[in-house]
Amino acid sequence: MTDRQRTDLTPPEPESYGGPVEYLSQDDLRVPTHQLVTPDGEYDESSIPDLDDEAFRDLYRWMVSDRVFNRRMVKIQRRGELGTFGTTRGQEASIVGSAYTVAPDDWMYLGRAWTAMFMRGVPMRDMILFWRGIEESQQSFAEHNSQIAIAVGAHLPLATGTAWGMDIRDADEITMAYLGDGATSTGVVHEGLNLAGALEVPALFFCQNNQYAISMPFSEQTGANTIAQKALAYGIDAIRVDGQDVLAVYDAVMEARERVKRGEPVFVESVTYRLDAHTTSDDPHRYRTEEEEQAWEENDPIERYRSFLESEGLWAAIDHDAIVEEINAEFDAALAAANDFSEREVSEMFAHVYEELPPELRRQLTEFEQFLEEHPEAYDYIDQRPKG
């Protein structure tokens, strides 16, 4: 557990005196971006993480899985089988490289990183149920010590709190919180990070800077040159990594994880790009150019990793089409299972509000059930809602 003994405050002792007023400026900061494989596929063998061939293949498989899942989800949304959906296309390396470091007992708070949950065992069916607005999906996430934060940034203090508990208990696990560039503009993120820095808790904050908070580009989200540098203000060390380079992300987060396990919070900024719209309700061409999108399409993380696998002679053992077919089959099965999910009674609405239903709430439920019995046709007009 972190030593929280109080130390006496002492007056500041400047290094020198006299001279002009000096600024502390972000322009003086050197913020390196960790990269192992260049966009052209070049790399230095000696700096590649020490993974076995199966792990190298696994990373590829998960990235493809993420892309296929997103594609299928958009398709069924267009058919009216989901409420809305936001893809993670373009962020596969960022998501998979980071989530590949996670241990089963770690806690995870997630934003736009659905596959990170699959990687810890959340069934694909439950992610479909989530986007259909069925509460049981979130129970499934919780069973895997994870949840999705929809209120942007609101989960950061939760992450700090669970990590605080881990610190007190001297636990082996850590807390990992995903967040986005937009979240770093909220007050709650400031407080969550500050508390983590002040208490020195084992929390790993993984910020996917995908350049957009809906229509707001990162360049206007903040006056800061990078997100990574913001962590310094909380006394938290940071790493900035090329989020299109899966090995660099893995390497950076593994390094961060080791330090977090020693009890120090770490902040990682992963520089990536949201290639698709914010959600299926959004049209990015209202606020960004096709030229910009094209430049990032050409910086495809899966393509870059494939060129690495080719150079390493690992590509021959990978059957890309077979992987896609497998994921599609998995999705088909998940969709069928989601479609089989039985419709719930309205009493479900009253479940889990409290451990025990208070008398007034019980009265409201009883009245509603009685109303439904007397008016069985009252909700017949509801036929548009996604199956569930």
Add this chain to the structure above:
Amino acid sequence: MNATIVEAVNDALHTEMAADERVLVFGEDVARSGGVFRATEGLLEEFGHDRVVDTPLSEIAIIGGATGLAMYGYRPVAEIQFSGFLPPAFDQLVSNASRMRWRTRGEFTASMVARMPYGAGVRALEHHSESMEGSYAHIPGLKVVIPSTPSDTKGLLTAAIRDPDPVLFMEPKRIYRSFREEVPEGDYEVPIGEAAVREEGEDVTLVSWGSMMPMAEEAAANVDADVELVDLRTISPMDTEAVVESVKKTGRAVVVHEGPRTGGVGSDVVARINDEALMYLEAPVERVTGFDTQVPMLSMEDFYFPNPPRIAAGIERALSV
């Protein structure tokens, strides 16, 4: 012009920005994208980046910033993208905007509008569906307005922008585009603090507002009674007189709202009727409301808020005594 509610919002913003250069519009995705519901579409093109501003994802700073701008003499119209994102900024409403006049004995005021779409039924995710006007009406110094028709929307938003006090303008997003009506060209105000009697009736008073009004109208048409339909329009300060006068005439009342029952504005409507018209009542006042639960995720959200059959059943209960 023939307009929907969201188009009326847009028209009011265009008209007031053209009429008063102190009016600024800002919030998340309001400028380039024109707002996630397109409420602010075209403003950037007409009034430029100085007056129409995309802000960082910072609700606290949006509401607090609006308050500071208002103190300095501007007329900010801040958008909160969904009412479910307001809670962090609740502090700025409670601790600053609503108290500025009181704190400074009128030296500074917060003549500002915070607009936000509210309510369930648009198939969105968690935190996109709440109706918390009861909580906001509890803040002294803050006005809470909820229109239910396009022409009221334009007139009330115009009045809100010109109002000397802070106004929380809650827009019923489920009916943003569900119908059109004639909206007058040019500028006009619908006064804040005045309810509207939509239909006159003798048997029972039906009080509602915002997204529940079309439901209430449909229910009123389906019951075998002469219903007087009152659209509250302003939640705070409430037009007690309009409600009380109607109940004195009908002797019966039903209040309908989307938000949770406990601490809901309906409780206050009932209390005011009890205060002013108890002896005229022939039956207990009925409340038909959302439940005291979280708004369910989208698959069940339609079961959460009152619908015409539930409202009709409430009217029949009020008539049965």
